[in-house]
Amino acid sequence: MKRRKEPPAPARVLSVHAHPDDQEFTVAGTLAKWARAGSHIVTACITSGEAGSNASTPADMTRERLVKIREEEQRAACRVLGIADVLFLGYEDGVLQPTLALRRDLARVIRRERPDAVVCGDPTVRFYGTRYMNHPDHRVAADVTLDAIFPSAETRFIFPELLAEGLEPHHVREVWLFGSEQADTFVDVAGVLDRKIRALREHRSQMGEWDPAPMIRGWARQQGARRRLRAAEAFRRLVLEE
Ligand SMILES: [Zn+2]
Numbered sequence: 005m006k007r008r009k010e011p012p013a014p015a016r017v018l019s020v021h022a023h024p025d026d027q028e029f030t031v032a033g034t035l036a037k038w039a040r041a042g043s044h045i046v047t048a049c050i051t052s053g054e055a056g057s058n059a060s061t062p063a064d065m066t067r068e069r070l071v072k073i074r075e076e077e078q079r080a081a082c083r084v085l086g087i088a089d090v091l092f093l094g095y096e097d098g099v100l101q102p103t104l105a106l107r108r109d110l111a112r113v114i115r116r117e118r119p120d121a122v123v124c125g126d127p128t129v130r131f132y133g134t135r136y137m138n139h140p141d142h143r144v145a146a147d148v149t150l151d152a153i154f155p156s157a158e159t160r161f162i163f164p165e166l167l168a169e170g171l172e173p174h175h176v177r178e179v180w181l182f183g184s185e186q187a188d189t190f191v192d193v194a195g196v197l198d199r200k201i202r203a204l205r206e207h208r209s210q211m212g213e214w215d216p217a218p219m220i221r222g223w224a225r226q227q228g229a230r231r232r233l234r235a236a237e238a239f240r241r242l243v244l245e246e
Pocket of ligand 1: 022023026139142
């Protein structure tokens, strides 16, 4: 097993997710590590997770209340990780579509934040093993994020309305896809795993009485085993030519 060197922390990072808590389940260790190394990180959450999940949502909860609760939980989780800012794009949870409006909104965020690296999901994953289907919102979020990175954010005359807003084109150099079945880059997160778990626990409305620690530690161990690390998060990493 070859142990390739871990890439350095990018200076500016945009982390894009469909729902509050997606980031904490997946890439929070890497982001905590990068934040500690001085990266400026912004999170974009496309929906506010108001569909919740059946198991964790009390019958008397309303969607409006859940939006507020989940946005606050996401902000708290980001504070734990050292993330500078969280943006909520306000799309409806559970029915996300790959629209041009979403692509434009993500291109706007990219042009405004000017990240060196974007962290997002892998839109090509339809199933995880034989027991999970990837959530359609996750696939759409990942797919449209990639379309926003290339070509929309970097091409002057795509979405000219963004130019009119004063937003110049921006080339994203690195894309880090999580949840990929073609992972090639492993980040050692042994030193930040407790922080990842603490951030995940901020999503109280989703965790209930459930302790996520054993599962998160188990995943990190499994990924780490592929590179002889105690704990890792795995990515497929693209480095895009200018
Ligand atoms: Zn999700």
